[in-house]
Amino acid sequence: ERQNKLIRPSHYITMDDIIREGNPTLRGVAERVALPLSNVDILLGEKMIQFLRNSQDPVMAEKLELRAGVGLAAPQLDISKRIIALLVPSEPKFDEEGNEIPSKEDYALNTVMYNARIISHSVEEAAIATGEGCLSVDREVPGYVVRHARVTIEYYDKNSEKKKIRLKGFHSMVPQHEIDHTDGIMFYDHIDPENPWKMREGMQIID
Numbered sequence: 496e497r498q499n500k501l502i503r504p505s506h507y508i509t510m511d512d513i514i515r516e517g518n519p520t521l522r523g524v525a526e527r528v529a530l531p532l533s534n535v536d537i538l539l540g541e542k543m544i545q546f547l548r549n550s551q552d553p554v555m556a557e558k559l560e561l562r563a564g565v566g567l568a569a570p571q572l573d574i575s576k577r578i579i580a581l582l583v584p585s586e587p588k589f590d591e592e593g594n595e596i597p598s599k600e601d602y603a604l605n606t607v608m609y610n611a612r613i614i615s616h617s618v619e620e621a622a623i624a625t626g627e628g629c630l631s632v633d634r635e636v637p638g639y640v641v642r643h644a645r646v647t648i649e650y651y652d653k654n655s656e657k658k659k660i661r662l663k664g665f666h667s668m669v670p671q672h673e674i675d676h677t678d679g680i681m682f683y684d685h686i687d688p689e690n691p692w693k694m695r696e697g698m699q700i701i702d
């Protein structure tokens with residue numbers, strides 16, 4: 496079974512494990528995982544975070560030929576489960592001389608979310624200034640990917656504990672992109688086909 500292969504200790508997730516547009520799993524609605532979490536679902540989450548770490552490490556990314564990622568969803572591994580991994584580096588802070596202040600937290604988001612769902616969100620919308628990409632999409636699709644500016648997400652962590660987190664700005668964009676994958680939604684579904692770079696009333700642009 497696919498998941499058993501991916502969770503073998505010696506296996507590293509690579510681009511070969513990531514399915515691409517056209518595979519129907521990307522358009523399916525993924526199943527919630529059983530709670531308390533099974534070992535195989537916990538192990539899969541660890542492998543997904545490891546992939547993101549490797550993808551952000553110049554040496555490992557080069558060695559394993561990985562595209563860089565800050566998020567990954569289980570359906571991208573052809574596993575239709577509501578498991579998402581998030582590894583979003585903290586924004587570097589600079590002092591008045593322009594020197595980077597080392598932050599205590601390397602990551603703004605460093606977690607695997609099980610059965611994540613958006614329980615409330617702002618009316619206000621936002622989009623990443625440069626648009627979005629996707630590891631399952633081997634082409635550029637330009638345009639503003641219009642999302643909620645702020646979200647409240649409820650999920651279970653790897654200890655099967657229920658968590659609630661409020662996010663805004665770029666940090667909220669990544670889980671929205673990943674939760675979309677568990678609902679069979681692709682980032683370009685949110686781009687206006689008539690005018691991809693259309694500024695909508697009150698929409699925030701995130702640099």
Ligand SMILES: Cc1nc(NNC(=O)[C@H](CC2CCCC2)CN(O)CO)c(F)c(N2CCN3CCOC[C@@H]3C2)n1
Pocket residue numbers: 550551552562563564565566567568571584627628629630631668669672673676
């Ligand atoms: C914005 C960004 N998107 C990257 N890729 N795309 C992805 O992550 C897709 C998911 C993201 C697309 C937009 C929102 C979520 C993957 N998606 O398909 C999963 O469903 C990056 F790689 C990236 N960064 C910034 C941080 N940097 C730290 C050092 O290492 C390089 C890394 C590059 N920022």
Ligand code: NI
Pocket residue numbers: 628629630631672676
């Ligand atoms: Ni994606």
